[in-house]
Amino acid sequence: MKKRYDYVIVGGGSAGSALANRLSADESTSVLVLEAGRADFIMxxxxxxxxxxMFPSGNPLYDWAYETDPEPHMGGRRVPHARGKVLGGSSSINGMIFQRGNRGDYDKWATNAGLEHWDYEHCLPYFKRMETCVAGADAWRGGSGPLAMERGPASSPLFQAFFEATTQAGYARTDDVNGYRQEGFAPFDRNVRHGSRLSAARAYLRPIRDRKNLDISTLSMATGLRWSGTRVTGVDFTRAGRPRSVEAGEVILCGGAFNSPQLLQLSGVGSPEVLRAAGVDTRVELPGVGENLQDHLEVYLQHTSLQPVSIAPWLKKWKAPYIGAQWLFADTGVGASNHFEGGGFIRTNDDVAYPNLMFHFLPIAVRYDGTAPEGKHGYQVHIGPMNSDVRGRVHITDDDPRHHPSILFNYLSTENDRREWVEVIRAARHILRQPAFAAFDGGEISPGPSVETDQEIIDWVAQDAETALHPSCSAKMGTDEMAVVDPSSMRVHGTDGLRVVDASVFPSITNGNIYAPVMMVAEKAADLIAGNTPLAPEAPPTYKANAGMPLYPPGDPRNDAWNTPTSIPSSIDAIAAQRAAQEETR
Structure with missing residues (x-):
């Protein structure tokens, strides 16, 4: 390790891996990655x-094991939050579901002052640059990037029943939820290649680890920033329990929605009130640091299966050696899939312009920690509102970097959020009760028939919901008084030599898994930081509900089978009306 680098990247997770790759492509630029976790050993x-x-979550070898403060609207529950404690960060332990989010998410970002170049048309070329869509490149998808993703087969009897049920419920199919039309149901892209997880570290770092201008130091925990006035000149960190430091031309924080605000606050950047309470002197007053925290909350709607077609038998411990051998030597079998092979997006009410509910279908009834009804076949959908108006915060409570910050999301704290949760559960039940599931449906396990009224649904969500592990927005880009990061440079306002690039800079959360948006932000930020000419915006047509757009890309002959997109029920009211009409004919 050198004494000084042009760029020191704090955090070797998703964004940090991408930045290290792109910035070190210039041989004259020296780059150091400091990762507090361990290496992602290939074996x-x-x-x-x-x-x-399911195994890394909660395991201290892989997971920082954060948890919230008691959530006041969830009965005082502390909600666990797994975060990757390994090179590749959470991309090394997540569910491998690749969702860009909707065009509307980025066009909404661009309505904020200073973010005009963060709309969909300016973000699309960076999504395309980073990916190799194995299903095929086109105007919406890339074909030569480091992130290769395979599309789930989603062909088992339970997946077939699920897709047929969505059609029976009045929803459309789509070819690619990351392409022309997000709204609808389809097999999902996954960060899986040749039967193995393709984490950010494996995609971006492993191919370039021999670059002479790139150093990667694992087990290296940043403890503070070095300053000269308001300019950051280096990083203090510990390695093997020993304090160390390194000088930097630029420091880029890539620790995520918890760690980046924490390190800023520990270094005196944030709200004076928060810093004073933690015993930290204020160096740069930025009240937005740690505020605006957002996430997706989710529940599992579970059913037993009358037919032995789920993957439940593979959970038996005695089958583990066979699964492992098949995966290790042939890259196939049950071990080679994340099993979140398909799902979709819908709108639960007509007040939203684009989908506010995502479905992940799983051909087994199981919790994220692997617990399941003993010996029972089943299936489930993971569901939750995608664009909640709930806001939380991340605050340090003392000046010790080893202590986790205080985290509060305020789940279920708004009337709109609670209303959407009722819509979400009713919409999901509408699909799972369709005739396509008749041969399989052995009854709802969770929440069960005792949960039916609006209040019963809210009470069950408060008791049973888990995080979808999408913390974001706690150091948002923008130019308003609560903004932390300059959207044109990724610099922290009021400082020099300090930038943030990770999920914390989102102005608002996107309507799907956030790994793909994080990687897009990192790709775009790499050009901003290096001073490269930004990629030119691209504007292929994209579907907008009730805007006269065809279901499939213009010119596709399948559009002839549909009159208008509005012929498809888009709201819970339309679903209820359709269900009432069906009941009358029985």
């Missing part, structure tokens, strides 16, 4: 086997 099946995704 570690708990990281690289897709089906093993």
């Amino acid at each position: 570690d099946p708990l990281i690289h086997m897709p089906a093993a995704l």
